[in-house]
Amino acid sequence: MKKLLLLILGCVLALTATAQPTSLRGVTGRHWVGTWATAIQPVVKSFMPYNNCMTNRSVRQVVKVSIGGNVVRLKISNELSTEPLVIRSVYIAPALEGAAIVPKEARYLQFGKKYKVTIPAGKAVWSDALSFPLKALSRLAITINYTKAPVVPTVHMGSRTTSYIVKGCTNAHSSFAKAFREEHWFNIAALDVYDFQASAVAIIGNSITDGKNSTDNAQNRWPDILSETLQKKYKKTDLGILNLGIGNNRVATTGGFGYPAKTRFDHDILEQSGVSAVVIFEGINDIGNARTGESEAVAQLLIRSYEEMIKKAREHHLKVYLGTITPMKGCGVYYNLFHEAAREQVNEWIRKQRGRVDGILDFDELLRDREEPHQLKREYQSDWLHPNPEGYRVMGEYAASVLK
16 A cells, blocks of 8 residues: 555656646546635735745744645745745644644655745746645645745735744744744645545635635634535535635726736636636625726626636536625625615626526525615624624535535
């Protein structure tokens, strides 16, 4: 058995340098499948005001995976930076509380059979395959020892998870007790497992999918609950869940954070590994920021953008699920009669796609107040725009009942 594993791992190592992420349809045999991913974005200084240059620092970051596996690889991105990223080493280990890990289970990743790697500006790299027993729904610590890093890094701002930063180079036995702490992810972009049967669902969304007003370090965003429910209630242990939400992201209009969804769809969704389905759940920021007199035009722009993303997904043989836009009454400038009319127009179009797409996630119907359907139920809301942890819980459990 050990010889067989080594043989398989050797074959994977030989292929890693050239293998590209791919949708699952048409793929036979063992293949890479995403178990965790995040959408990369540029730094927004008002949300990341500190010194984010990681030169000569060690950064420990924690992610919660969906499916497990015995062979893994990690994607590190320098795609949105203008300077090279030089890394001394990267090691992974099961995460405990805070920055603590299980030292004896830590393993170093290699890149082209070397521990050091330089990633040019505008590029990303996958690590070589690593034999590592990754448990489903577990928390994994990824520690990067930086040699030289861009002044403006490639990040994901809304990690909802603490990253621990110390000066110098660390190893599995180093203390992070005095680490500087930030709720952001730096450079990590995706984690894959090598599997025969599994596939992944990639979710494109905004701050509601990114988990704004969920609980930091509790991993209770709705996609987290979706993954847990699929595995624990429906015994669906072969379906990875990839959260590609970005706070304040928009589908097609200007402004907001990160590239618009219709622009980043190819990179953030179609380039994920082993994807068999996509969830499109975004649009509230386009509507909420529409200028006076432009709401109906924005609604039509959203519909055309959904059509474009659906077409691309179908060309890649992916299943497609659409999420209705949730209520926003009570949320400052987001709600007015014109914005509400646009939201209802878009949701009506989404519901009419039943039979054309593979499913509808009617989050609007799920979360709205029956007495005041233009706003969220009080027990599910945090700021009348984003759900609270209880709202995210019901969203995830409901989504699992549709996707199972």
